[in-house]
Amino acid sequence: MNLNEFYHQLKNCAFGIITDSDAKSISFVFNTYTHLLSMEEKDSDEDPMYYKWTLDEWSDDFYDDEVKLLNTFLFNFKVDENKFIEHTKIVFDLITDALLSVKTERELKNNDDKFIFGFCPSDYDNIDNEINWMAKINNKDNLDEFIKFRKSW
Numbered sequence: 001m002n003l004n005e006f007y008h009q010l011k012n013c014a015f016g017i018i019t020d021s022d023a024k025s026i027s028f029v030f031n032t033y034t035h036l037l038s039m040e041e042k043d044s045d046e047d048p049m050y051y052k053w054t055l056d057e058w059s060d061d062f063y064d065d066e067v068k069l070l071n072t073f074l075f076n077f078k079v080d081e082n083k084f085i086e087h088t089k090i091v092f093d094l095i096t097d098a099l100l101s102v103k104t105e106r107e108l109k110n111n112d113d114k115f116i117f118g119f120c121p122s123d124y125d126n127i128d129n130e131i132n133w134m135a136k137i138n139n140k141d142n143l144d145e146f147i148k149f150r151k152s153w
Helices: 003-010 033-042 048-053 065-076 081-105 127-137 140-151
Strands: 014-019 026-031 060-062 116-121
Touching: 014 081, 026 065, 033 048, 048 116, 048 140, 081 116, 081 127, 116 127, 127 140
Parallel strands: 014 116
Antiparallel strands: 014 026, 026 060
16 A cells, blocks of 8 residues: 555544554554444444444554664663653653644644544553543544543443
């Protein structure tokens, strides 16, 4: 997929970044309305919000040489054990700042209000941090929906 196709897909529904809880890798992900509807139809027993707000279930990811280089850097970056929490906080804040920049300064700033931004460290269970990140990058309606979903699991 080239960058133009990627941006075309983005305009459909959602864009986000996934990382591991150690902040050692990232993946850029996006979702489309078509994929969201097909997953809801395929798994009608699941709460539809699951497919909307669980980034691992989104339709595709974007991985190129720059992302590979960034992941190599993150993986090889040595962190002193007593600074691990501070390190992950810095990386997570940088990710949400990058998403906010995409939202406010790039093509997506004029996108419709239903467009969502996501950030999700895997194996992470600090709901207050997750809500704060999502508040930073989403509008109030999307944030309220995320909070309702997140507090339900």
